[in-house]
Amino acid sequence: MSIRVELYRHLAAKPLLIVRGALRSVGGVSVIELVLALAVNGLVWGLIIALIALGLSIIFGLLDIINVAHGDFFMLGTVAALTLTVASGSYWIALLLVPIIGFAVGIVLERLVIRPTIRQASLTIVTTFGLSMMLQEGVRAIYGAQPRRMEAPIEGTLPLFGIDYDVYRLFAAAFAALCLIAFFAFLTRTKLGTWIRAVRHDPETATALGVPVARICAITFGLGTAMAFLGGVIAAPITTVEFRTGVDILPFCFMAVIIGGLGNLQGTVAAAVLLAVLEGLVTSVTDPTIARIISLAFMSVVLLVRPNGLFSGATR
Amino acid sequence: MTATNISRVALVVFAGLLLAVPVVMPMFVSPFWIDIIAEILIWSLLAASVNLLLGYVGLLSFGQALFFGVGMYGAALSVIHWGADFWGGLAVGIVAAMLMAAIAGSVAVRLTWHYFAIITVVFSLILYFAAMSAKPITGGDDGISFSTPKVFSFGDLELSLADQSVQYYTILLVVAACYGLFGLIVRSPLGVRFMAVRENDRRAALVGINVYLTRYLAFVLAGGLAGASGALFAFFGRYASASYMFYHVSGEAVVWAIVGGAGSLLGPLFGTGLLIIFRELISTVWEHYLFVVGAITVLVVMFAPRGLAGAWSDFMKVIGRNKPAETPTSNPGLSKPAADTKLGG
Numbered sequence: 001m002s003i004r005v006e007l008y009r010h011l012a013a014k015p016l017l018i019v020r021g022a023l024r025s026v027g028g029v030s031v032i033e034l035v036l037a038l039a040v041n042g043l044v045w046g047l048i049i050a051l052i053a054l055g056l057s058i059i060f061g062l063l064d065i066i067n068v069a070h071g072d073f074f075m076l077g078t079v080a081a082l083t084l085t086v087a088s089g090s091y092w093i094a095l096l097l098v099p100i101i102g103f104a105v106g107i108v109l110e111r112l113v114i115r116p117t118i119r120q121a122s123l124t125i126v127t128t129f130g131l132s133m134m135l136q137e138g139v140r141a142i143y144g145a146q147p148r149r150m151e152a153p154i155e156g157t158l159p160l161f162g163i164d165y166d167v168y169r170l171f172a173a174a175f176a177a178l179c180l181i182a183f184f185a186f187l188t189r190t191k192l193g194t195w196i197r198a199v200r201h202d203p204e205t206a207t208a209l210g211v212p213v214a215r216i217c218a219i220t221f222g223l224g225t226a227m228a229f230l231g232g233v234i235a236a237p238i239t240t241v242e243f244r245t246g247v248d249i250l251p252f253c254f255m256a257v258i259i260g261g262l263g264n265l266q267g268t269v270a271a272a273v274l275l276a277v278l279e280g281l282v283t284s285v286t287d288p289t290i291a292r293i294i295s296l297a298f299m300s301v302v303l304l305v306r307p308n309g310l311f312s313g314a315t316r
Numbered sequence: 317m318t319a320t321n322i323s324r325v326a327l328v329v330f331a332g333l334l335l336a337v338p339v340v341m342p343m344f345v346s347p348f349w350i351d352i353i354a355e356i357l358i359w360s361l362l363a364a365s366v367n368l369l370l371g372y373v374g375l376l377s378f379g380q381a382l383f384f385g386v387g388m389y390g391a392a393l394s395v396i397h398w399g400a401d402f403w404g405g406l407a408v409g410i411v412a413a414m415l416m417a418a419i420a421g422s423v424a425v426r427l428t429w430h431y432f433a434i435i436t437v438v439f440s441l442i443l444y445f446a447a448m449s450a451k452p453i454t455g456g457d458d459g460i461s462f463s464t465p466k467v468f469s470f471g472d473l474e475l476s477l478a479d480q481s482v483q484y485y486t487i488l489l490v491v492a493a494c495y496g497l498f499g500l501i502v503r504s505p506l507g508v509r510f511m512a513v514r515e516n517d518r519r520a521a522l523v524g525i526n527v528y529l530t531r532y533l534a535f536v537l538a539g540g541l542a543g544a545s546g547a548l549f550a551f552f553g554r555y556a557s558a559s560y561m562f563y564h565v566s567g568e569a570v571v572w573a574i575v576g577g578a579g580s581l582l583g584p585l586f587g588t589g590l591l592i593i594f595r596e597l598i599s600t601v602w603e604h605y606l607f608v609v610g611a612i613t614v615l616v617v618m619f620a621p622r623g624l625a626g627a628w629s630d631f632m633k634v635i636g637r638n639k640p641a642e643t644p645t646s647n648p649g650l651s652k653p654a655a656d657t658k659l660g661g
Contacts, residue, residue, distance in 0.1 A: 064430075066430050066433065066434070068567075113614055113618070116618045117617050117618055117621075123574070123617050123621060125376060125378065125430075125433055126376075126570055126571065126574055126613060126617055127613070127614055127617045127618070129567045129570070129571070129610075129613065130571065130609075130610040130611070130612070130613030130614040130617070131610065131614060132610070133606050133607070133609060133610030133613065134607050134610035134611055134614070135610075136606070137604045137605075137606040137607035137610065138604075138607055140604060141604040141607065247564075251437075251441055254434065254437075254438075258434060262430070262431075287449070289445050289446075289448065289449040290449070292445055293442055293445050293446060296438050296441055296442045296445070297442060299438055300423070300435060300438050300439065300442075303427065303431060303434065303435050303438070304423055304426060304427070304435075307427065307431055
């Protein structure tokens, strides 16, 4: 039998009863196998969320912006993926185009909204909150409030720890991991990446050495947005496409960024994967709301005890 | 006439208008607008609680909806389970919210700047999820409703909240009392300490102000304001729902406070009024009014970060010429502290 385990897109309002029922009802599957399957599912989501959270993290690290609209960038990515797939007939074209669109959207928004308000550091939270309202309501006005589903571009399931697991999910995880590796390679191996790291490290010196700081900031915001869009297009076939998806994903991204350390990129990735796997495991014994409360409480402790992140000291 | 005098006259006229609402308003528009004004008054207290933190102490809280929700449930549950009357329910709501703020604040105000904003969201999310799943007590998303609160009586005259005018004046009384108290506090030595901490926490510490305690007191007081708002709203709608604890409600309060002008006593009241009246007018025509609210938010932050109050005090400066207006002229709490002061205490 197939158990479609879908975590993290569920808020408290939609408790994940399927999983709890599964523990009792699946005859052939042992509890250990189910726990392992949930851990794998956590890993899949963790890698996708790591991609999105990394976008949030580079934007914070460079521009000191807490981007409350980041979840909505992800949501726009899922909507764009669905629209483009329907229009072009192929998911793969969407996969290629959506991040590019995201980059363009990011560049435009940075110029129009972020740059004029960047001087008031804490107010950028308010600006991006306003932006988030506009994006959500805009999508609702155009596409309606009805949640929609998207066909997985790769069909079929694979037997995994006794349950049939979607092949596409495994592809999504692998692709997200590949994008993460590519991003870190970009940061360390290219000139632009080096500039981005230089501006993060010391904007004054970077300016003095001729790095175009304003342009780097715009590109970084564009990249961060593109990563949220990319996360959206990867996740679109395994989640619902609606104007509220971003609201569900945002707290999780923030948890990853905080626990990993604000602006600590490797930490963000590690924390996203760790949290998703842990929440997956906790979900196998209790309901997802409790799992979410536990990880939020964990995050507050990290914020208070190690405000620079769980891994502070390791990379700084 | 000096600017201060104009401001004073404007305030008296405004108070008179608020008092006249139930009498005058039905002559011109539908009596339904009395309830809208009452709603504005209630929500403005939530905006005021954001304002107390952002405008006077320099802390941006994105979690005030938590205390709103606690005030709401404090009032609703005390009416349902203990048969409390209006004042009892209100008191329970406010005290419960302040207790919650005292607990959350003891750790939250150790942080400042972005970190404070995040931890307030996190706390409100934790309690939001908890309230959502504790359906037997809170009713979760659907909420719990209760019958019209017990009549409250002065002598042998009995008044009921079921009467629209009585309800309006009761709300006006409580809200006015809250603003009066707020005004007294910010003009007291404690208020001066608030502003010293807002301007420069390090210098404030050096002149002997206990920065942590000052922020803590502000947080608890702000919790009380949000709690009063929530309790009043529970009586107003005769129900309490966990959905009001979501961070979007906090975000809206921040928007109201900023549109009105953080750092001025009554600014957020006007910000709330403007946006709620706007909502009522637009939402009948176009259901996606939130899009416009978002746009207004972005535009205000871009072009008028001091909000309506800032515009008013600029206007007063032009009229009064010789005297600057009373409102603080600096841009409160909005500058980024030096890197080494990011984390408080």
